[in-house]
Amino acid sequence: MLKGGKVGLRARHEDDIPILQAELYDDVANHSRADTRPWRPITPGSTASKVVVDDEDERLAAFSVVELDSGTLVGSAELWHIDHHNRSAHIGVSLLPSSRGKGYGTDVVAVLCHYAFTVRGLRRVQIETLADNAAMLRAAERNGFVREGVLRSSAWVMGEFLDEVLLGLLAEEWKPDSKG
Ligand SMILES: CC(C)(COP(=O)(O)OP(=O)(O)OC[C@H]1O[C@@H](n2cnc3c(N)ncnc32)[C@H](O)[C@@H]1OP(=O)(O)O)[C@@H](O)C(=O)NCCC(=O)NCCS
DSSP, rough: EESSSSEEEEEETTTTHHHHHIIITTHHEEEEESSSSSSOOOOOOOOOOOOOOOTOOOTOOOEEETTTTTTEEEEEEEEEEEEEETTEEEEEEOOOGGGGSSHHHHHHHHHHHHIIISSSSSSSEEEEEEEHHHHHHHHHHHTTTTTEEEEEEEETTTEEEEEEEEEEEEEEEEEOTTTO
16 A cells, blocks of 8 residues: 555555445446546446456556544555556545545645656656636645646536646646645
8 A cells, every 4th residue: 555644546446446446436426527538338247347456557647645643544545547658647546525625635646656656766757627617726735736728618517518628747846745
C-alpha cells in the first residue's frame, strides 16, 4: 500500500467494486463530470464495469483509496495513459460523496505523484478537469501543478459543452512534502 498523510492507495478488492459502482459510476451526473467517456448502464457483477480493474493493462495503475486510520474505502484513483516513451501519465481521482472536502483528494494527488515520479520514474504528470471543478483544481495546485491551458468546449457534460483546464507537473518541480 502507498501511504499519504490521511489516505492509503491499495489494489482494488472484490468488495470495493459494488460500492464504487453504486456511489460513483451509477451517479450519472458525477460520472459525466468526472469521466470523458459516456455513461451507460452496466450490469452489477459485469467485468465490463469501469470500476473493475484490468490488471493486464500496463498503461494503467488503478487504486482503491482507503482511510489510513480505519481502512474504510473512500474512493478510486488512477494513473492512466502511462507512456514510457514520453515518460508521462494522467491522474484521475474520484471520491465517494461522503468523503469529499476532507483533504483526501489533495493527499491522493500527492501519493499519485510519489508513485509516478519515484516508483515509476516518470517525468511529467497531467490532470484535465472541468474549469468549474474548484476542488480538483485546488487539490492539483496545492501539489504544485501549473495551469497550462484551457481546452475550450472540450467536454460534453449533461447537455452542454464545458471547458476543461489542463494542469501539469514535472518531476523537477515536484516537492514531495509541500502543500503550498
Ligand atoms: C475533486 C475531488 C477529488 C477533490 O477531493 P476533495 O477531497 O474533495 O478535496 P480536498 O478536501 O482535498 O480539497 C482541496 C481544496 O479544494 C477546496 N474545496 C473542497 N471542496 C470544494 C468545493 N466543493 N468547492 C470549492 N472548493 C472546494 C478545499 O477547501 C481545499 O482547498 P484548500 O487546500 O485551500 O483548503 C473530490 O471532490 C471528488 O472526488 N469529486 C467528484 C469527482 C471529481 O470531480 N473528480 C475529478 C475529476 S478530474
